[in-house]
Structure formats: structure tokens, C-alpha cells
Amino acid sequence: MLRLDLLHPQLSGNKWYKLRLNLQAAKEKGHDTVLSFGGAYSNHLHALAAAGRIRGLKTIGVVRGEPAEPINATLTFARQQGMELYHVTRADYRSKNSPAFIACLRERFGDFFLIPEGGANVAGVQGCADIAELLNWSTPVAASSCPSERVVALACGTGTTLAGLLLGRREDYRILGVAALKGDFLENDVRTALHNCGVADPGNWRITQEWHGGGYARFSPELLGFIRGFQQRTGIPLEPVYTGKLMQGLYRMLERGEFPRGTEIIAIHTGGLQASPAFVENIPT
Numbered sequence: 001m002l003r004l005d006l007l008h009p010q011l012s013g014n015k016w017y018k019l020r021l022n023l024q025a026a027k028e029k030g031h032d033t034v035l036s037f038g039g040a041y042s043n044h045l046h047a048l049a050a051a052g053r054i055r056g057l058k059t060i061g062v063v064r065g066e067p068a069e070p071i072n073a074t075l076t077f078a079r080q081q082g083m084e085l086y087h088v089t090r091a092d093y094r095s096k097n098s099p100a101f102i103a104c105l106r107e108r109f110g111d112f113f114l115i116p117e118g119g120a121n122v123a124g125v126q127g128c129a130d131i132a133e134l135l136n137w138s139t140p141v142a143a144s145s146c147p148s149e150r151v152v153a154l155a156c157g158t159g160t161t162l163a164g165l166l167l168g169r170r171e172d173y174r175i176l177g178v179a180a181l182k183g184d185f186l187e188n189d190v191r192t193a194l195h196n197c198g199v200a201d202p203g204n205w206r207i208t209q210e211w212h213g214g215g216y217a218r219f220s221p222e223l224l225g226f227i228r229g230f231q232q233r234t235g236i237p238l239e240p241v242y243t244g245k246l247m248q249g250l251y252r253m254l255e256r257g258e259f260p261r262g263t264e265i266i267a268i269h270t271g272g273l274q275a276s277p278a279f280v281e282n283i284p285t
């Protein structure tokens with residue numbers, strides 16, 4: 001497992017990779033404020049708040065839905081990092097990419113550098129290409145069992161991280177995305193992301209829709225039980241939105257014998273543990 005969750009105490013997982021080049025671009029273009037979007041448990045807003053403080057940029061988080069009392073740990077942290085939170089109705093949130101809505105935001109907050117929800121833009125993809133350099137295969141291709149196969153598996157929300165891995169891939173391995181939401185559109189989004197980066201689809205990847213468990217942030221007692229058992233056996237914490245579904249899916253695929261003997265699999269732990277306590281409080285014992 002590639003433990004991106006251990007990257008930094010406040011900036012864990014893939015979100016930093018999606019933000020790095022965006023924040024660089026904001027600074028290069030002379031902005032002192034960055035604005036982005038997310039839900040009340042957003043790993044993206046959490047990371048943006050921390051990264052903005054570290055990089056000396058003011059941050060504004062446009063949050064889906066009315067504020068709840070008491071304010072949750074994710075938003076408390078974001079505010080402590082200096083992020084200004086702006087709650088909008090779910091209806092307004094759905095129009096967040098419309099020019100009219102963005103014009104309203106500019107009227108309200110003045111000039112800002114905009115990062116789309118989840119950091120899903122070209123700079124986000126390009127930043128994630130760096131993740132490919134962290135893959136540490138334990139067996140050289142020639143020496144591993146025959147037929148040797150290498151697989152990198154990761155959870156997908158927007159597919160930005162997977163597209164970045166494809167961009168950064170220099171060796172011969174297959175990439176398996178595990179959708180964390182119902183998203184037939186995901187493979188297309190990855191192709192579009194690659195296209196926007198000016199590269200052709202290199203192939204040898206796919207996204208499975210089999211393990212989202214009913215949709216985004218939907219989780220069953222079985223999934224929560226799996227996460228608990230996994231942590232007990234390995235000491236590695238997972239969360240139920242992304243990495244729990246990834247590992248549960250991978251284990252089931254292994255049980256089914258979907259990977260040939262001798263396959264080396266690296267699962268990417270994309271982090272996201274910051275919101276976990278709120279989700280897993282009720283894990284059955």
C-alpha cells in the first residue's frame with residue numbers, strides 16, 4: 001500500500017497533489033485568495049485550508065448546504081486554518097460552475113483564483129502525475145513470477161488522480177480504479193482530463209463500478225465491519241467513503257481469483273481520514 005495518508009499531519013492523501021500546482025498558479029498570477037467548493041466533510045476543503053495557510057494564501061470555502069449546529073470537525077479545522085466559509089443551498093451549489101453564480105461570488109468576495117470542486121482541473125491532474133514516482137515495486141519485472149503482472153489500484157471520485165497517474169506512468173503496470181460513487185461517466189471524465197492535458201489515452205486501465213455500495217458516502221454495516229477488521233489486522237486505518245470501498249473491493253476480487261498468481265498489487269491509500277470519526281462513530285463492535 002502506498003500510504004499517502006501519512007504524507008503530512010494536516011495535508012494528507014491525494015488532495016495535496018491536486019492542489020500543489022493550482023496554488024502555484026494562483027501565486028504566479030498574482031492572486032492572494034483562492035476559492036473552492038465542497039461538502040461539509042470535504043477532504044478537499046480541509047486540505048485547501050491547510051495548504052493555503054502554509055502557502056500564505058487566503059482561502060474561501062463554498063460549502064454545500066446550510067450550516068449545521070454544532071459545526072463539524074472538518075469545518076472547524078478549516079476555519080482554524082483561516083478559511084472563510086460560505087454556505088450555499090444545495091440548489092445554488094448545483095449551479096456552482098455557472099458563470100452567473102461565479103459572477104455573484106466575485107461580487108461578494110472580490111478577486112480570487114478558482115479551483116473547481118475536488119481540484120478536478122488540468123493543474124490537479126498534472127500534480128497527481130507525481131504520485132507515479134512514489135510507487136515502489138518490490139520485484140523487478142524480469143525476476144517476478146511468470147506471467148508477471150503489476151496493478152495499481154485506487155479509489156475514484158472525479159477520476160482526477162487516476163488521470164494523473166496515467167500521465168505520470170513510466171513503467172508497465174495496469175491501473176484499476178474503484179469508483180466510490182455511481183458514475184458511468186467516470187471513464188469518460190478520465191479521457192476528457194487526459195485530453196485537456198494534451199495527451200492521448202495510453203490504455204491499460206479501467207474503473208470498476210462494482211464496489212460503490214449504492215453511491216457516494218453510502219455504506220453498509222459490512223463495509224464498516226471490514227474497515228474495523230482491516231485496521232485490527234494491519235494497523236492501517238481506512239475510511240468508508242473511498243479507501244474502505246477500495247480495499248473491500250480488492251479483497252473480494254482476490255477471493256474470486258481475479259488476479260493471476262504472482263501479481264503484485266499496490267493499493268494507494270489516498271487519505272481522507274480527517275472526516276472518518278464522524279462516519280465511523282457507529283461502527284458495530
Ligand SMILES: *Cc1c(COP(=O)(O)O)cnc(C)c1O
Pocket residue numbers: 013014015043044118155156157158159160161162242243270271272273
Ligand atoms: C478525493 C478523494 C479521492 C478521489 O480522488 P479523485 O481524484 O477525485 O478521483 C479518493 N480518496 C480520497 C480519500 C479522497 O479524499
